[in-house]
Amino acid sequence: MPKYSEFFALQKTKMCIFTQPIDHIMNNVLRYLGTFKFWKELFIMTLGMAIAAAAVYYFMIPSKLVLGSISGLSIVISNLFGLAGINLKVSVVVTAINAILLILAWFLIGKEFGAKTVYTALILGPLLEFWEKVMPYDKLIEPGMNSVMGEPLLDLICFVLVVSISQTILFHINASTGGLDILAKIVNKYLHFDIGVSVTVAGAIICCTAFTINPFRMVVIGLVGTWMNGLAIDYFTASINKRKRVCIISKDYERLRDYIINTLHRGCSLYEVKGGYSGEVNVEIQALLTQDEFANLMNLIRTEKIEAFITAGNVSEIYGLWNDQKSRKGRSRM
Known part of the structure; x- marks a missing residue:
C-alpha cells in the first residue's frame, strides 16, 4: 500500500507542476x-x-x-x-x-x-x-x-x-x-x-x-x-x-527645461552655442515632442512672454527609448 500511495503522490506532484504554467498563463x-x-x-x-x-x-x-x-x-x-x-x-x-x-x-x-x-x-x-x-x-x-x-x-x-x-x-x-x-x-x-x-x-x-x-x-x-x-x-x-524636433535658444532655458521634463514628461538635450555674428554664448534646448506637446510648449512661451529663437521640423520615425522614458516618468509621478 505505501508504494501505491507514493506512486499517486508522485503523479499528483507532476500534475501540479504541469498545471502551474497553464494557471499562470490563464x-x-x-x-x-x-x-x-x-x-x-x-x-x-x-x-x-x-x-x-x-x-x-x-x-x-x-x-x-x-x-x-x-x-x-x-x-x-x-x-x-x-x-x-x-x-x-x-x-x-x-x-x-x-x-x-x-x-x-x-x-x-x-x-x-x-x-x-x-x-x-x-x-x-x-x-x-x-x-x-x-x-x-x-x-x-x-x-x-x-x-x-x-x-x-x-x-x-x-x-x-x-x-x-x-x-x-x-x-x-x-x-x-x-x-x-x-x-x-x-x-x-x-x-x-x-x-x-x-x-x-x-x-x-x-x-x-x-x-x-x-x-x-x-x-x-x-x-x-x-x-x-x-x-x-x-x-x-x-x-x-509625426513628431516635432524642436530647437530653442533662450536665456530662460531653465524654465523651458523644467516645463519639458516635469510637465510634458519628455527628455531634452542642452547644447552650448555661440552666435556667428554677435559671438554671444547661449544654451540651445533640443527635444522631440508630439504635436499636442509642441502646441502646449508654444502656448507657454507666448503666455509667459519668453524671448526665444525657435525652429521645429517634422520627424516621422523614432527608434529607441523615447516612449518608454515617458511611460516610466509618468508612472513615477503617480
Missing part, C-alpha cells in the same frame, strides 16, 4: 481582458475592420478589382470556381486563406501581432456578410452601371483611400487586416522595408493572378491601385507617427 490572460487597453484596442480593431470590409464590399467586389490583397485573390478564386459551376462566396475564400496565413503571423512576427490578427482576419468574412445584409451593393449601382461608382478608376481611388485608412489604424496598434498584410509585415520586420513598400511588393504578385478573370486594362488598374495603396499607407502612417 491568470495573465484574464488580467489583460479586464484592462482598458484591451477593450480600447478591441474597439479600434473592430472599427478598422468594418471600414476595410466596407471598402472591399462596395468598391472591390462589384467592379472585380484585383488589388494586392487576399480579398483580390479571393475574388479571382471565387470567379474561377464560378466558371466551373461552383458557387463559392468571396467571404468563405477570404476566411480560409486567412486561417493559413495566421500561422505564419504567430510564429514569424510575434504572439501579440498574431493574436490581434487572428481576430481581425476572422471577422473580415462575417463583416462582409454584415454589409451585404445592411445595404447590398446592388441597391447602390445605378441602371446601366457595373459598379457603385460606374468607372473602374473611381472605384479604385475610393477603395484605396478607404482601405488605406483602415490598414494604417491597425498597423498603429500592431495589428493588421490579415491576408497579405501579414506577408508585408514579415518583409517589414526582417528586411526593414517601409510598410508601404512591403504592401506594394506583396500585392503586385497577387495582381498578376487577375489575368485569369480580367482584361489587361483591369490588371494594369489593379497594379496602379496597389502602388497607390502603398503610398497612401506610408502617408497616413507618417501622419500618425
Whole structure:
C-alpha cells in the first residue's frame, strides 16, 4: 500500500507542476481582458475592420478589382470556381486563406501581432456578410452601371483611400487586416522595408493572378491601385507617427527645461552655442515632442512672454527609448 500511495503522490506532484504554467498563463490572460487597453484596442480593431470590409464590399467586389490583397485573390478564386459551376462566396475564400496565413503571423512576427490578427482576419468574412445584409451593393449601382461608382478608376481611388485608412489604424496598434498584410509585415520586420513598400511588393504578385478573370486594362488598374495603396499607407502612417524636433535658444532655458521634463514628461538635450555674428554664448534646448506637446510648449512661451529663437521640423520615425522614458516618468509621478 505505501508504494501505491507514493506512486499517486508522485503523479499528483507532476500534475501540479504541469498545471502551474497553464494557471499562470490563464491568470495573465484574464488580467489583460479586464484592462482598458484591451477593450480600447478591441474597439479600434473592430472599427478598422468594418471600414476595410466596407471598402472591399462596395468598391472591390462589384467592379472585380484585383488589388494586392487576399480579398483580390479571393475574388479571382471565387470567379474561377464560378466558371466551373461552383458557387463559392468571396467571404468563405477570404476566411480560409486567412486561417493559413495566421500561422505564419504567430510564429514569424510575434504572439501579440498574431493574436490581434487572428481576430481581425476572422471577422473580415462575417463583416462582409454584415454589409451585404445592411445595404447590398446592388441597391447602390445605378441602371446601366457595373459598379457603385460606374468607372473602374473611381472605384479604385475610393477603395484605396478607404482601405488605406483602415490598414494604417491597425498597423498603429500592431495589428493588421490579415491576408497579405501579414506577408508585408514579415518583409517589414526582417528586411526593414517601409510598410508601404512591403504592401506594394506583396500585392503586385497577387495582381498578376487577375489575368485569369480580367482584361489587361483591369490588371494594369489593379497594379496602379496597389502602388497607390502603398503610398497612401506610408502617408497616413507618417501622419500618425509625426513628431516635432524642436530647437530653442533662450536665456530662460531653465524654465523651458523644467516645463519639458516635469510637465510634458519628455527628455531634452542642452547644447552650448555661440552666435556667428554677435559671438554671444547661449544654451540651445533640443527635444522631440508630439504635436499636442509642441502646441502646449508654444502656448507657454507666448503666455509667459519668453524671448526665444525657435525652429521645429517634422520627424516621422523614432527608434529607441523615447516612449518608454515617458511611460516610466509618468508612472513615477503617480
